[in-house]
Amino acid sequence: MNQLEHNYAPGNLVHARGREWVVQNESTANWLKLRPLGGTDDDIVSLIPDLEMEPVRSATFPWPDPQYPGNHSAALLLRDALRLNLRTGAGPFRSFGNIAVEPRAYQLVPLLMALRLDTVRLLIADDVGIGKTIEAGLIVRELMDRGEISKLAVLCPPHLVEQWQSELENRFNLQSVALTSSSASRVEREIPHGVRLMDHYPIIVVSLDYIKSERHREHFLANAPECIIVDEAHTCSTSGQGKQLRFELLQRLAADQQRHILMLTATPHSGNEEAFYNLISLLDPRFAQLQHKTSANDPLRQELARHFVQRRRQDIIEWQAETSDGTGFPRRMKTEITYSLTGQWGAFFDAVQDYCRELAHEIEQQEEGRSRLIWYATLALLRCVASSPAAAVRALSNRLDTLENDSDLLHDDRLHDGEMDDLTASDIEPPAQLDNQPLQNLIETANKLSGPKGDPKLAALIRHLQDQLNDGYQPVVFCRYVATAHYVAEHLQKAFPDTRIEAVTGEQTPEERRLRVESMDEHERRILVATDCLSEGINLQHLFTAVLHYDLAWNPTRHEQREGRVDRFGQQASEVRCTMLYGQDNPVDGFILNVILRKGEAIQKELGVLVPMPEDDTRINQALVRAALMRRSGGSGPQTMDLFSDIQDSLQPVEAQWQDALEKARKNRTVFAQRRIHPHEVLPEWEKQQAALGTQADVERFIRTATARLNAPLEPARHNRYRFLPQQLPEALRLRLNDEGINKEQLIDFNELHRSHPLVSVLADHLLEESLQEQNPIAARCAATETDAVEVVTTIYLLRLRHNLEYVRRRQPYQLMAEETLAVAVQGRSNPQWLTGPEVNELLECVPTGNLDKALISREVGQALEFLQTQQQKLEQLASERAEQLLADHKRVREAARDVGQYSVSPCLPVDVMGVYVLLPDAL
Known part of the structure; x- marks a missing residue:
């Protein structure tokens, strides 16, 4: 037989090189891409039939013996093992077999929206912590698994580059390379001569700071891939310094109408109308016209709804209520604790204020040009004093003599907390020493007051953390400055010697910060002390359950970012505690709390999203200086709003701007609300996929059973984890796990172990391969069981179906192979009845009630196989019905009614009979 007589379609079985293979996508009659039957994607080979010594021929799958x-x-x-082994699932979402995350149903909304667009242009503006990275990752993984894209670039701020690399690899099994100012030269050296970057590295994560220079920008544009993700997309609007170049870059990328673009941001509208509409114009230039159209029924606005999704946390409740387990985000429980500036610490604070007043008066009279300098020094010094004695010493010791002529002095990011979209301000203490006046007494006093006896703020923190630890919480303490973080960590270690405490600051590289955080995993009691270098970039939800703001942020967005590191998608606790600590008679804390944070919180409660503070720096800075120099009321009680009434009067224009931003945000929430996709559209697809691929419960049962039967049972460990010892496994399996980096004791957390984890996939592959050898298999292809779950003899047939899926998208034809596992049952023998519903899997999970003789088992299985030999037409009918259902699922997800004739699904016959299991009624 000539091997070219067959044009094998994806999913067909062939015999070549002495074994059986499954034909993969991209195969032709002259070139075959093959995966070994029972093998993995790592074992895929390509061959040219004409060059084979033995002709390639059709093959059939052996039935159980x-x-x-x-x-x-x-x-x-x-x-x-069969379900967990599937990588090319037959459902409409092909990516689910290749991801290491179990997305919530609401996270499928952007994916559905993307699949309904010929060119994917989406602005995903979900709230902080809802899971925008997951949503974007699902989309690009799906497009890749469908063969619609092969290259991807993620554009993001520098501090998020490593996080994106980690998320793509660990959650979506996508290997990427980082392109930043520090890594670019190394990456370029690794590229072979004459090969383009995106050809050698199909997936890259690019720092926006690196790519914005003209030389790098032009090179990137010339080689840009067909799919782009833009994280923190609001930083690429046309408003603000440095943003213009980013916007022009995205504009030029978007000019290619075939390029997929996903933009992610939690703050799409910062009150700047022009910036917002410029942003959505990147989806489609026509959308810029919507700035002057207010009707929600405008056809152009209806079109935008296909490209724009924004959900608040309360919007997700609708989805949580309809999921099978009802789980979702934890409750965020907020509280406040205070301390008073009493005793020596109060006297020290007053002395610092007096020093600032006297120096201000002297400088303003003698050197008019230095007035800006004294206001800076006042804010810098009093903010550091309010932070900690250590920060106060650092500020008093650092001479301020290089910024006298800087017109932007009061904008120094060491003093402030950054703008709404800039959360990377330095955590180094600002200098505050203006001249050589004797400050030694103040420095000595600050040093003497270090520790909980002299520092009432630290004492209040220790009392509060003791309660949290006793209640089983793992807190993160956020500080503003490096010196404060080290000071707090040092004294907490003394107060809690049996608790693991780490300090993470901007002094360390991102990788060092990540390793420090991960090192805390093995400790039951842990406290992380961090500056805002961790308010973005490292997710903390798996290790921590509480947030404490040791230093009040001067920007409401920063508070939300801190809390969002812990209270976000993946948090297992039902409740996250968030605490603000402030001085009740500290005028700076009082101003920030009452004038900025309270207002931001009130707006967030009303609207459900954070509206950024207006960027009126001059008025706010003037008000801050006046508050900083305000005399305390003798420390005899908390500050009240009356104390700030005159300051608030001066901030009326800022208040008006904030109110205007609130009204615009309220209007946009109404006009741009996501109403196109509802739970009832998504949940059926999600539940089908769960049933087909296996749930977390299935993963846990599989791992427990497989390791036990392989003589390496799991051992209980602390924190609801289990210890896995690979050295007890058979040698061949140990070697395969070693190739995946699993060569020593592993701690398993079943809340985090997903179906695509190497341990799961390697065990599933091993057991499937072994089961085909038929000699004493650990995973059995046939059995007979006595059980009280049936009243008549019932035979369960475990089938593997392969389908050839063809469709056209953007005038491009695609041919894919899809696989699924199907369990069907036949009740009775004299008048057999076929069952194909979910009850079959329930029968398979029945409990045996007795033991049977091996000869009886073999006879019962033999009868079941003889019956199936007469039912080939029924098996083909089942395969055809499943193919029709698969076609309907794909059309429904794609909304492809207008594309009739562009989708087709055909079964690959014959059907593989993987297992035969006879259930006999309990004789009793």
Whole structure:
């Protein structure tokens, strides 16, 4: 037979090189891409049939041999291995077999929106912590698994580059390379001569700071991939310094109408109308016209709804209520604790204020040009004093003599907390020493007051953390300055010697910060002390359950970012505690709390999203200086709003701007609300996919059973984890796990172990391969079981179906191979009845009630196989019905009614019979 007589379609079985293979996508009659039957994607080979010594021919899958039966537990193990082994699932979401995350149903909304667009242009503006990275990752993984894209670039702020690399690799099995100012030269050296960057590295994560220079920008534009993700997209609007170049870059990328672009931001509208509409114009230039159209029924606005999704946390409640487990985000429980500036610390604070007043009066009279300098020094010194004695000493010791002529002095990011979209301000203490006046007494006093006896703020922190630790919480303490973080960590270690405490600041590289955080995983009691270098970039939800603001942020957005590191998608605790600590008679804390934070919180409660503070720096700075120099009321009670009434009068224009921004945000929430996709559209697809691929419960049962039957049972460990010892496994399996980096003891957390984890996939592959050898298999292809779950003899047939899926998208034809596992049952023998619903899997999970003789088992299995030999037409009918259902699912997800004739699904026959299991009624 000539091997070219067959044009094998994806999913067909062929025999070549002495074994059986499954034909993969991209194969032709002259070139075959093959995966070994029972093998993994890592074993895929390509061959040219004309050059093979032995002709390539069609093959059939061997049925189970009744002479090698197993028990019922081994039968269930094979079913689980089959489901967890699937990588090219038959559902409409092909990516689900290749991701290491279990997305919530609401996170499928952007994915559905993307699949309904020929060119994916989406602005995903969900609230902080809802999971925008997951949503974007699902989309690009899906497009890749469908073969619609092969290259991807993620554009993001520098501090998020490593996080994106980690998320793509750990959650979506996508290997990427980082392109930043520090890594660019190394990356370029690794590229072979004459090869373009995106050809050598199809997935890159690019720092926006690196790419904005003219030389790098032009090179990137010339080689830009077909899909782009833009994180923190609001930083690429046309408003603000440095943003113009970013906007022009995106504009030129968007000019290619075939390029997919996903933009992510939690703050799409910062009150600047022009910036917002410029941003949505990147989706489609026509959308810029919407700035002057207010009707929600405008056809252009209806079109925008296909490209723009924004959900608040309360919007997600609708989805949580309809999920099977009802789980979602934890409750965020907020509280406040205070301390008083009493005793020596109060006297020290007053002395610092007096020093600032006297120096201000002297400088303003003698050197008029230095007035700006004294206001800076006042704010810098009093903010550091309010932070900690250590920060106060650092500020008093650092001479301020290089910024006298700087017109932007009061904008120094060491003093402030950055703008709404800039959360990377320096955590180094600002200098505050203006001249050589004797400050030694103040420095000595600050040093003497270090520790909980002299520092009432630290004492209040220790009392509060003791309560949190006793209640089982793991807190993160956020400080503003490096010196404060080290000071707090040092004294907390003394107060809690049995608790793991780490300090993470901007002194360390991002990788060092990540390693320090991860090192705390093994400790039950842990406290992380950090500056705002961790308010973005490292997710903390897996290790921590409480946030404490040791230093009040001067920007409401910063508070939300801190809390959002812990209270976000993936947090397992039902409740996250968030605490603000402030001095009740500290005038700076009082101003920030009452004038800025309270207002921001009130707006957020009303609207559900944070509206950024207006960027009226001059008025706010003037008000801050007046508050900083305000005399305390003798420390005899908390500050009240009356104390700030005159300051608030001067901030009326800022208040008006904030109110205007609130009204605009309220209007936009109404006009741009996501109403196109509802839970009832998504949940059926999600539930089908869960059933087809296996749930977390299936993963846990599989791992427990497989390791036990392989003589390496899991051992209980602390924190609801289990210890896995790979050295007890068979040698061949140990070697495969070693190739995946699993070569020593592993701690397993079943809340985090997903189906695509190397341990799961390697065990599933191993058991499937072994089951095909038929000799004493651990995962059994046939069995007979006595059980009280049935009243008549019931035979369960475990089938593997392969389908050839063809469709056209953007005039480009695609051909894909899809696989699924299907369990069907036949009740009775004299008048057999076929069952194909979910009840079949429930029967497979029945509990045996007795043992059977091996000869009886073999005879029962033999009868079941003889019956199936007469039912080939029924098997083909089942395969055709599943193909029709698969076609309907794909059309529904794509909304492809207008594309009739562009989708087709055909079954690859014959059907593989993977397992035969006979359930006999309990004789009792």
